[in-house]
Amino acid sequence: MVYFLGYLSLGMILVVLKSPVRKLVDWEVADLKMHSLIKDEDVHNAKLFLFRFILSFIIVAIYPLILFRKSVEFYNNIIRNRDFYCEPVESELAWLCDEISIENAKTINVVKIDGRNVPFGYNNSQWLYMLGVMAEGDRLYEFRSPAESWKCFAGIEGIALVRNGEIVADLVILLE
Numbered sequence: 001m002v003y004f005l006g007y008l009s010l011g012m013i014l015v016v017l018k019s020p021v022r023k024l025v026d027w028e029v030a031d032l033k034m035h036s037l038i039k040d041e042d043v044h045n046a047k048l049f050l051f052r053f054i055l056s057f058i059i060v061a062i063y064p065l066i067l068f069r070k071s072v073e074f075y076n077n078i079i080r081n082r083d084f085y086c087e088p089v090e091s092e093l094a095w096l097c098d099e100i101s102i103e104n105a106k107t108i109n110v111v112k113i114d115g116r117n118v119p120f121g122y123n124n125s126q127w128l129y130m131l132g133v134m135a136e137g138d139r140l141y142e143f144r145s146p147a148e149s150w151k152c153f154a155g156i157e158g159i160a161l162v163r164n165g166e167i168v169a170d171l172v173i174l175l176e
Contacts, residue, residue: 025056091160091170095143102131105140105159109173123171130161130169138163143170150176 029052100108111121120127144157153176160170 024059025052028055091143091145091156091158091167093165093167095145096141096160096162097144098142100140100142100159102140109159120171120173123173126171130159130171133169134161135163138168 029048032048032051106119109120110117112118113121118124139162141160141162142157143160145155149155155176156172156174158171158173161168
């Protein structure tokens with residue numbers, strides 16, 4: 001109970017000080033004043049104070065619940081479903097070159113970041129996603145777009161995950 005009262009008092013202090021919560025409350029109070037002017041009604045200061053206080057209390061009390069709900073949704077989308085890192089396939093079957101093993105792909109595409117050797121560098125999360133969706137019988141292939149695309153500065157190369165003759169996922173390593 002002490003923590004709850006402390007939390008509410010801290011929230012109310014944030015409402016009183018210049019904060020985004022205070023700006024939101026001020027906008028709502030200004031909106032109330034505008035509606036009263038349009039209707040040609042007189043709004044007493046006590047009514048405005050009470051409205052400001054109740055609105056501030058509701059925002060301070062409910063805001064953590066909204067943040068918690070959003071963080072749970074974010075966690076579910078990224079960690080559990082892993083759909084967050086899924087990008088559209090950019091390679092084509094005609095571009096496939098040689099089959100490559102997981103170990104060779106890791107060693108060939110090592111990037112040094114902060115003194116550590118990281119496979120595929122900043123694209124490591126995409127690499128881990130590709131390994132995560134890999135099933136038995138899937139194969140990794142290197143791919144490279146046609147020579148004409150490289151002449152037009154639209155070349156692309158990387159590694160593709162092939163399942164039953166279709167590209168399931170790919171990882172672009174080089175763009176030009």
